[in-house]
Amino acid sequence: MKIKLLMVFLMICFSSYSQINSSFIKHLVLYDLNTEHNSYLNSFSDSTNIDSLDYFKLKFYLLHNKYDTFLDNVSVNPDVLNDSSLLDYSTGHLLKWSISKTKSLIKIDSLFGMNYLSNSLIKKSLLLVGDKTLSADFLPSSLRTHFDEFEKTRNKKAWVGGALATLLPGAGKLYIGRGKSFLGSFMVNIFYGATAYESIHQFGIRNTYSILTTGVFSAFYLSNIYGTIFDLKRIKIEKKKHFLYEVADYQSSGVYLY
């Protein structure tokens, strides 16, 4: 009976001191053995006292783009925030996925970690796109061109675009940088304007055909103005996302998870 008890005790001790083999995990990652990787991490029960288990699980979530799970778990295991390369990798990949989630990670790092991300390129870039007064001198030259492109669009005013579209249909598109749309917008408005003019000239404004052509012309004319304003908003978001994507790419290039 005593021997049996001793054996059980030894087994418990042995299992609680089992260690994760990091080179085996690298082997699983190298050969893309995702199921085995998952099974291996799950083979260690949560009650097992292994410090690195959570760390490897977090890496696993990142590897498989399970960013929500990663964020949910990272605040519970703040020790992970001591790994600067993991933080560089995760912010770089998170930013490509969601701006708000990246901000959450930066916040988690400032609250529970060593505030490593406070001085990072990504945090500075996030501040830069939100504040026009900040200088972009910290950006490397390869990112500078993307930022200049974004800034050019950011400085454009929606009311200027709208006013130009009102004065000359298509001019608003030219102003917001959609040069190819200019001719299309201009010609369509000229065509419908001409039919409206001709019908009013021939039958007067109260004629059904005149009302129809004037209605069609008005719809196209107004939608051209609305489209210019709406398009500018979209382009601004697009350019911002593009710039931040490039920053994320720059940040995560050469940083490996394993």
Place this chain on the structure above:
Amino acid sequence: MKWLITNLLVFICINVLVAQTKEVKNYENSMLKIEQKIFMSKNDTLKNEFYLKKFNSSLREKDFGRSYFELSRIRGRYFNDSIALQDFYWNAALISKLVNKLDYAETYYDAYIDLTQDSSINSQLLGLLINAELDSSSYNMFKKNLTLDTALNCLDCLSLIPYYRLKNKLGYIWASCLVPGLGTAFTGDVYNGLGSVMTIGSASYGVYYLFLNKLYLSTGIWGYLFIPRFYFGNIRMTKYRLEKLEEKRRAKLAITCELTTKKLLINYPIDFRLSE
């Protein structure tokens, strides 16, 4: 009594579920253990044995996606046992066929035939199933080189499916050019055909009416904006409907052929060869 029966049923159900979960877990654990052995072993032949073990385990569990993945890790040159190699080539050909990697299936099948010279009806059937989907020339070449069992002749339909084409396609398009909507109606889409006739007819009449009222600018503009768009749009729609019709007929042919193949496979089943 009722209470006892209900509890018994619940107990059985829970046990079945637990058993199933355990089974999946056991399979995953065994795959992990083999992978650990692969990681630890330094010898290529030994590694290859473990790869084969993983491959066979996944076949037993019908985890075919994984089987195909494990297949890519196995090397024929590390086999010591020729029977095991034969079985491996057979399984590899079959699994590659199942996951639709026909080039690999052909390579493994050829390796199997080179090694065994197997001329059994099952082997011929597998060869035909692989070659039929490659291209018609390789299918015919394969047929020429073998003295085929007559039961397998019905499989010719397999090689014909990819080459099925609708006859007189140009005729449908010409019909749409002459009378807008006619070609579309001929493809079986009568409603869209009628819609096209009515749209183009009313648009043309409207433009003509504008001309009669001396609205020459409007005639030009509306005519330019609507008539070519509707006319050529209908021709494009006819082409699209033709493609759909061709796909439909090809699918019908494929279903008939599949039924024939299924009947044949019931008579001459092709199974994995798992000797362990």
